[in-house]
Amino acid sequence: MPDLAPVRIIPLGGLGEIGMNCMVVESGKSRILVDCGLMFPNAEQALGVEVITPDFSYLQKAGRLDAVLLTHGHEDHVGALPYLLREFPQTPVYGTRFTLAVVKEKLAEHGIGASFNEVVPHRRAEVGEHLEFEPLQVPHSIPDAVGYALSTDAGLVVHTGDFKIDWSPVDGKLLDVRRFAELGEQGVACLLSDSTNAEREGTTPSEREVGESLVRICAGVRGRIVMAMFASNVHRVQSALRAAVAQNRKVVTLGRSMETNVRLALDLGYLQFPPDLFVDPEAAAHFPPRDLLILCTGAQGEPRSALARLALGEHPTVQLEPGDLVILSSSVIPGNERALANLIDHLVRRGCQVLSATSSAQLLHTSGHACQGEQRMMIDLIRPRTFVPIHGEYRMLAAHARLAEQAGARPLVAEDGDAVELRANEAASLRTQAVSVGRRYLDARGALADVGEVALRDRQLLAETGMLVCLCVLDHKSGEVVRGPELLGKGVAGLDESRLSRARQLSLEALAELSPAQRTDHGLVEEALRRGVRSAWSKSLEKRPMVMPVVIEM
Numbered sequence: 001m002p003d004l005a006p007v008r009i010i011p012l013g014g015l016g017e018i019g020m021n022c023m024v025v026e027s028g029k030s031r032i033l034v035d036c037g038l039m040f041p042n043a044e045q046a047l048g049v050e051v052i053t054p055d056f057s058y059l060q061k062a063g064r065l066d067a068v069l070l071t072h073g074h075e076d077h078v079g080a081l082p083y084l085l086r087e088f089p090q091t092p093v094y095g096t097r098f099t100l101a102v103v104k105e106k107l108a109e110h111g112i113g114a115s116f117n118e119v120v121p122h123r124r125a126e127v128g129e130h131l132e133f134e135p136l137q138v139p140h141s142i143p144d145a146v147g148y149a150l151s152t153d154a155g156l157v158v159h160t161g162d163f164k165i166d167w168s169p170v171d172g173k174l175l176d177v178r179r180f181a182e183l184g185e186q187g188v189a190c191l192l193s194d195s196t197n198a199e200r201e202g203t204t205p206s207e208r209e210v211g212e213s214l215v216r217i218c219a220g221v222r223g224r225i226v227m228a229m230f231a232s233n234v235h236r237v238q239s240a241l242r243a244a245v246a247q248n249r250k251v252v253t254l255g256r257s258m259e260t261n262v263r264l265a266l267d268l269g270y271l272q273f274p275p276d277l278f279v280d281p282e283a284a285a286h287f288p289p290r291d292l293l294i295l296c297t298g299a300q301g302e303p304r305s306a307l308a309r310l311a312l313g314e315h316p317t318v319q320l321e322p323g324d325l326v327i328l329s330s331s332v333i334p335g336n337e338r339a340l341a342n343l344i345d346h347l348v349r350r351g352c353q354v355l356s357a358t359s360s361a362q363l364l365h366t367s368g369h370a371c372q373g374e375q376r377m378m379i380d381l382i383r384p385r386t387f388v389p390i391h392g393e394y395r396m397l398a399a400h401a402r403l404a405e406q407a408g409a410r411p412l413v414a415e416d417g418d419a420v421e422l423r424a425n426e427a428a429s430l431r432t433q434a435v436s437v438g439r440r441y442l443d444a445r446g447a448l449a450d451v452g453e454v455a456l457r458d459r460q461l462l463a464e465t466g467m468l469v470c471l472c473v474l475d476h477k478s479g480e481v482v483r484g485p486e487l488l489g490k491g492v493a494g495l496d497e498s499r500l501s502r503a504r505q506l507s508l509e510a511l512a513e514l515s516p517a518q519r520t521d522h523g524l525v526e527e528a529l530r531r532g533v534r535s536a537w538s539k540s541l542e543k544r545p546m547v548m549p550v551v552i553e554m
């Protein structure tokens with residue numbers, strides 16, 4: 001038997017952070033990506049970054065990509081696809097019905113086409129010569145989520161995608177326990193499993209319990225009911241519709257992403273409800289408050305969301321008033337607490353009662369991710385030779401690895417850019433920093449405008465210190481100063497006339513130290529001006545501004 005190259009599993013994103021999940025799997029001559037997600041910025045947002053995607057340079061260098069397999073339609077799993085397909089336009093994209101519906105909508109917004117291939121649990125398919133895959137049904141907070149069993153040169157690799165083990169899912173689609181167990185029986189070389197909730201003991205409550213809780217909360221409310229949630233959680237939307245039907249209320253959807261997701265789910269027949277349940281927002285004003293349930297996004301305090309407009313009284317046809325109940329059916333993503341608190345203030349100011357996961361003892365939300373109890377069960381079902389925790393920040397990966405060790409598996413903790421190498425019937429090995437990885441900071445959705453790390457650092461510096469432009473005109477023969485230096489500051493602290501004249505003086509002195517020959521060298525002149533101006537700010541006490549010298553020769 002010829003010596004086969006090892007199968008390589010290389011995360012480009014999602015291992016060491018929450019978001020931008022993106023995993024390369026290479027077997028023989030076949031190379032695929034599992035998921036291609038983006039990440040929303042936190043601190044970088046203030047610097048004009050709207051979207052962060054993985055850097056695909058490794059794939060560019062490798063020069064070939066046979067397929068992208070998608071596990072589900074969340075942004076952190078599919079959001080970077082438009083950017084990938086611009087670089088690899090012909091790559092076939094595989095996903096389940098709902099996932100592809102979400103992706104087609106997104107790609108159409110970007111004006112990008114792709115070759116789509118619908119997958120169905122249990123149905124195996126081939127990619128390239130050395131890879132076969134089989135989708136595995138898993139419950140998650142979006143319909144049609146799957147994991148994948150990959151048949152590689154080194155044996156079976158199981159990727160769970162995002163999952164929880166919900167024994168009473170709203171759509172009735174259970175984790176395919178039997179198939180996972182069968183794979184375990186066959187022998188799995190490597191299990192890659194979702195670590196998001198690896199720090200949480202116990203199990204994640206069922207989505208159905210949240211639905212029942214929402215129905216109970218809505219009973220007896222006299223005013224309007226507003227439910228804010230992630231638009232892609234169609235299970236939760238279904239529960240909200242049940243609550244509306246139980247109370248004889250009509251449903252209004254507000255916000256583009258909620259309207260889109262409800263439309264997709266309706267088209268695919270993924271929502272059950274009686275006829276005439278939905279009414280247009282324009283018609284909402286004709287119904288008494290007691291007859292309305294409003295479904296919207298904005299539970300994270302997003303400033304441009306439908307809920308934010310309601311809170312500020314800026315919606316043209318729906319005005320909230322005392323007696324209305326607002327339910328935030330979602331957890332708060334770290335970093336959004338302040339924005340959400342401001343939003344709740346506005347709602348309370350309008351006289352609304354607000355229920356949120358942090359303030360209410362009732363079950364308003366449940367995670368879509370497995371806690372330790374379910375993670376342990378997955379490991380016990382699969383009993384892999386090697387275990388690699390995926391999807392999470394480092395401490396979550398480490399916690400999941402500890403859990404696997406207790407279960408008798410051999411864990412390897414990999415981060416973005418590391419390569420897990422597998423050979424048939426051998427222990428896996430880890431090559432750290434095997435490929436160079438990074439992030440792309442994009443400043444507008446749709447446009448591929450990579451801000452770059454250097455530009456981001458400059459923006460950070462500008463925000464902290466402001467900027468001074470130092471303009472100086474020199475004689476091109478003698479190098480003598482003809483005019484200037486003139487200083488123009490923006491956002492600089494302590495910029496009064498005495499400081500400005502001192503900065504001018506010090507920059508002239510720095511220029512005077514240069515010989516006539518040196519003064520014909522632009523680089524040296526700029527450096528002298530920068531040094532001179534900056535020394536007008538004492539080194540120890542104050543932040544020195546960024547100085548941009550502009551030298552003109554006459």
Ligand SMILES: [Zn+2]
Nearest residue numbers: 072074140162
């Ligand atoms: Zn997800």
